[in-house]
Amino acid sequence: MLGSRNDADPAGSGRSLAKAPAFEPPLECAGGIPARSGGSAGRVAAPCAGGARRYGAARRSPHDGRSAAPVRVDENHSAAKQFAERALRSVLEVMDGRRSATQLRPLAEPAVIAAVQTLVRTGGGDRRLGAAVLVNVRVVLDGTGAAEVFGGYERGGRRFAVAARIGVKRGDRRLTALRLR
Structure with a gap:
C-alpha cells in the first residue's frame, strides 16, 4: 500500500x-x-x-x-465616448455657472438645454458643495448608432450619478436625454 x-x-x-x-x-x-x-x-x-x-x-x-x-477598438465607440465626456463636462460647467447654457446648442437638443436651464434657475442647493468634476463615463452603443451613457461626478466629497442618451442625426451626435443625481 x-x-x-x-x-x-x-x-x-x-x-x-x-x-x-x-x-x-x-x-x-x-x-x-x-x-x-x-x-x-x-x-x-x-x-x-x-x-x-x-x-x-x-x-x-x-x-x-x-x-x-483578436479584439479591436471600435472607432465609433471611442468617438461616442469622447463626445459624451465633452458634452457632460459642458453640462456640469453650465450647472456650476462657469459656462453659458447657449454654449450647449451644438451638443444637445433644445429640450435638454431647457431642462439644464431650469435646473440652474431652481436647483442651486448642490452648488454650495463645490465645483462638479466628471469622474467616469461609460458608453454602450445600440444597433441604431445611438448610445446610452452613464457615469458619475463629484461635488466636494460627495459622488453623484449622471445618465444620458446620445442620438445621431445626419451624422451629428447630440444629447437627446439627460438625468442628473
Whole structure:
C-alpha cells in the first residue's frame, strides 16, 4: 500500500508519496497506437488513422478565457465616448455657472438645454458643495448608432450619478436625454 508508513517513507517521518498527475497532453499517434493510455483532464479521445484512438484538444468554450478573434477598438465607440465626456463636462460647467447654457446648442437638443436651464434657475442647493468634476463615463452603443451613457461626478466629497442618451442625426451626435443625481 503506497500510503502506508512502511512502504512510502523508509525514514519513518510520517510523510507519504503519491504519483504525480500527468498534465501534459499525450503525444500524437505512432503507428496507430496512442503514445499514452491515460489522457489528461479536459481532453477528448479522437480516433487515429488505423482505428486506434488519440487524444485531441477539448472543444473550445466561450468561457475558457481564450477569445475567438483578436479584439479591436471600435472607432465609433471611442468617438461616442469622447463626445459624451465633452458634452457632460459642458453640462456640469453650465450647472456650476462657469459656462453659458447657449454654449450647449451644438451638443444637445433644445429640450435638454431647457431642462439644464431650469435646473440652474431652481436647483442651486448642490452648488454650495463645490465645483462638479466628471469622474467616469461609460458608453454602450445600440444597433441604431445611438448610445446610452452613464457615469458619475463629484461635488466636494460627495459622488453623484449622471445618465444620458446620445442620438445621431445626419451624422451629428447630440444629447437627446439627460438625468442628473
